Amino acid sequence: MRWWRADLHIHSTLSPCASLTMSPARILNEARRVGLDLIAVCDHNAAENGRYVRRLAGGAPVVLMGMEIQTAEEVEVLAYFTDEESPLLLQEELHRALPDIPCDPELFGDQVVVDEGGEIVRRVERLLLSPVSFTLADIVRRVEQLGGITIPSHVERLPGGLLAVLGLFPEGDWPVAVEIAPWTSLADACRTWPELRQRSIVRNSDAHYPAEIGRAWTEFRLASPTLDEIRNAFRNRDGRNLRPSREAKEEP
Amino acid sequence: MQLAQIAADLGLECLVPLEPEREVRGGYCSDLLSDVLAHTQPGDLWITHQRHLNVVAVGKLREVAGIVFARGLRPSPDVVARAQTERVNLFVSPDPAFEVAGKLYRALHP
Numbered sequence: 001m002r003w004w005r006a007d008l009h010i011h012s013t014l015s016p017c018a019s020l021t022m023s024p025a026r027i028l029n030e031a032r033r034v035g036l037d038l039i040a041v042c043d044h045n046a047a048e049n050g051r052y053v054r055r056l057a058g059g060a061p062v063v064l065m066g067m068e069i070q071t072a073e074e075v076e077v078l079a080y081f082t083d084e085e086s087p088l089l090l091q092e093e094l095h096r097a098l099p100d101i102p103c104d105p106e107l108f109g110d111q112v113v114v115d116e117g118g119e120i121v122r123r124v125e126r127l128l129l130s131p132v133s134f135t136l137a138d139i140v141r142r143v144e145q146l147g148g149i150t151i152p153s154h155v156e157r158l159p160g161g162l163l164a165v166l167g168l169f170p171e172g173d174w175p176v177a178v179e180i181a182p183w184t185s186l187a188d189a190c191r192t193w194p195e196l197r198q199r200s201i202v203r204n205s206d207a208h209y210p211a212e213i214g215r216a217w218t219e220f221r222l223a224s225p226t227l228d229e230i231r232n233a234f235r236n237r238d239g240r241n242l243r244p245s246r247e248a249k250e251e252p
Numbered sequence: 253m254q255l256a257q258i259a260a261d262l263g264l265e266c267l268v269p270l271e272p273e274r275e276v277r278g279g280y281c282s283d284l285l286s287d288v289l290a291h292t293q294p295g296d297l298w299i300t301h302q303r304h305l306n307v308v309a310v311g312k313l314r315e316v317a318g319i320v321f322a323r324g325l326r327p328s329p330d331v332v333a334r335a336q337t338e339r340v341n342l343f344v345s346p347d348p349a350f351e352v353a354g355k356l357y358r359a360l361h362p
Contacts, residue, residue, distance in 0.1 A: 163286060166286075
């Protein structure tokens, strides 16, 4: 059992709002530079670049497959998977459920799949920065069906934060863990939203530019860097645990 | 102004017609429930596109006179059932939110 430094929310060239310099190679360089043991690339409604980051990483850092899904309520949710097939299958389902708005790169930025060597594999035509027609409950259920886990992104922040959009947590056990934004202090978050005290709170960089990798992270105490172990850490079970980094200074 | 009168003037379809005499004092338009929690006043008619189940809880907490789903958007049966249980008035309007708000403003401030 040891502490693993994780950043489970990094955008890549596949997110229109992220820098075109966020290629698999650049993401990995930055991740290693700042000492991350475990990362996940979470693009908007897309998982494809995670595959190339994972292949190139060769296990150091460990790369989980992930994505940031925008639900019909316009809530953003991070989903994580162990295998590659499930998130890529889900990506297809999500793309069919996106509004038919083409991505104008001048307005929104480019959406490109980039491989291990930095070559463009393809451009995604439909704008990924849109809500899918599936509800939050649909998404949580579907990801679990596929063997994955979900946590809501930057819950206290707009756009997309669960608490900011929906005002309260939905009824039921979900979510066991939540993400807060890099810039919000834990004390402030819990003061504004006392219901956060009952959940595990993680922090990630939500990096859209290379220099943002490393501005926030979460350390997980795990026997191995797997989704099952992270599940246990979320529930504070069997000695598995987590601790988020301090808040980053917000850039003007 | 009473809810039944407002509903008739605005052409609202009642999904759970519970309190026709409820007094409508104002209105609020928002799809962000954190914003609604912070800024609606008791007695407001709340106009929204948000159809998550939490709208019922938020409407109840803020004691709104009712919730209007604009542009013909229909909530799912679990939302309607919860509103019935919690005694929150729900409506659908075929009009876009701008027009619902305009008609409400005119009714309240003739």
